[in-house]
Amino acid sequence: MIHLKTLEEIELMREAALVVSKTLGMLASEIKPGVDTLKLDAMAEEFIREQEALPGFLGLYDCPNTILTSVNEQVVHGLPTKRPLQDGDIVSVDCGAIKHGFYGDHAYTFYVGEVKEEIKLLCERTKSYLYKGIAQMKEGGRVGDIGAEIQWHAEKDGYGVVRELVGHGLGRSLHEDPQVPNYGKKGRGAKLNNGIVLAIEPMINMGTHRVSQLNDGWTIISADRKPSAHFEHDVALVDGTPEILSTFDYVEDVLGIERSTPRPRKILA
Ligand code: MG
Ligand code: MG
Numbered sequence: 001m002i003h004l005k006t007l008e009e010i011e012l013m014r015e016a017a018l019v020v021s022k023t024l025g026m027l028a029s030e031i032k033p034g035v036d037t038l039k040l041d042a043m044a045e046e047f048i049r050e051q052e053a054l055p056g057f058l059g060l061y062d063c064p065n066t067i068l069t070s071v072n073e074q075v076v077h078g079l080p081t082k083r084p085l086q087d088g089d090i091v092s093v094d095c096g097a098i099k100h101g102f103y104g105d106h107a108y109t110f111y112v113g114e115v116k117e118e119i120k121l122l123c124e125r126t127k128s129y130l131y132k133g134i135a136q137m138k139e140g141g142r143v144g145d146i147g148a149e150i151q152w153h154a155e156k157d158g159y160g161v162v163r164e165l166v167g168h169g170l171g172r173s174l175h176e177d178p179q180v181p182n183y184g185k186k187g188r189g190a191k192l193n194n195g196i197v198l199a200i201e202p203m204i205n206m207g208t209h210r211v212s213q214l215n216d217g218w219t220i221i222s223a224d225r226k227p228s229a230h231f232e233h234d235v236a237l238v239d240g241t242p243e244i245l246s247t248f249d250y251v252e253d254v255l256g257i258e259r260s261t262p263r264p265r266k267i268l269a
Contacts, residue, residue: 002169002177004195007267009102010236010245013171013197014264016104017234017246019053019097024108025250027067033087033113037069037080040093048097056096056103056174068094068218075203075211075220075228076107076165087113090123092230096174103174105199106246107232119206119227122159126204126229127248127260129153133182133200134233139240141192147184150202154182160209162228165220167201170234194237197245201232238267 005013026047027040045066048055055066070078070092071085078092085091094107109123129150136145146167154161167180178190182202205211207226214221222228234245247261 002190002196003171004193005171005197005236006195007238010195010197010238010243011268012100013102013104013234013236014245016053016097016099016102017106018104019048019051019099020095020104020106021247021250022051023047023095023097024093024106025254027093028110028251028254031085031091031093031110031112034084036082036084037067037071037091038082040069041065041067041080044095051099053097053099056098056105060174066095070094070219070228070230072227073222073225075162075205075222076230077218077220079216079218085112088115089113090115090119090227090229094230094232101172103170103172104234104246105170105174105232106234107201107230108248108251109229109231122204122206122227123229125154125157125159126202127231129202129204130200130231130233131260133202134235134242134244137192137198137235137237137242139192139194139237142187143178143180143189143192144184145186145192146200147181147189148186151183154202154204160205160207160222162203162205162209162211164211165203167199167232170197170199192237194240197234197236199232199234201230203228203230233261238265243267
């Protein structure tokens with residue numbers, strides 16, 4: 001069952017999303033060769049609690065951490081470790097927070113030191129597919145419109161679109177209906193109505209779309225061990241068009257790159 005949100009609830013969800021956005025921005029200045037992801041995890045937990053919010057992942061489904069850190073061929077759900085990040089790695093940091101009883105959930109894939117051009121391109125393009133998918137969120141549209149768009153662009157560029165893991169509805173639970181695959185057919189799937197809030201999160205592999213799971217019971221890796229990128233935003237449908245509740249501004253300002261997230265709209269009178 002899809003829980004549509006009121007404009008007041010969507011504004012509260014924006015606050016939850018922004019806790020995560022600021023946390024990713026804080027981490028952006030810490031991610032460099034030699035830093036281990038367990039240290040980043042501890043920093044993220046402290047930073048979230050300082051914002052009078054709760055870590056959203058910690059303890060959920062027995063998750064032992066505040067952030068999930070997926071390095072190189074790891075697609076998603078990598079658990080933080082003491083292994084130092086190395087020059088040339090990429091690391092997707094996925095983070096959740098609870099504020100006002102609502103979840104924020106979003107992710108950014110960071111470069112560690114000097115990263116190969118082809119891997120940077122995978123990351124840049126995956127971020128662009130996220131926005132292309134979001135642009136398909138329209139009143140009366142279907143969930144399949146989002147996935148079809150992401151899949152078309154990713155496969156045109158020769159990449160693999162992960163099938164086993166998907167985006168999702170977001171609200172008082174981290175995973176609400178509907179599921180939001182990053183593949184699919186236009187015009188198919190659940191209807192998009194004003195008040196729906198989705199976590200849209202393309203997971204795009206440099207090679208095959210196939211994945212497997214490590215025996216830690218968490219980490220998903222690409223089957224051919226080629227790199228994988230992951231970007232995630234929280235998006236509400238308001239007045240028939242998408243309103244992105246999270247923002248990459250904090251991250252992109254630290255990285256010194258152009259801001260990608262559209263300006264927020266004032267949705268309450
Ligand atoms: Mg996430
Ligand atoms: Mg998610």
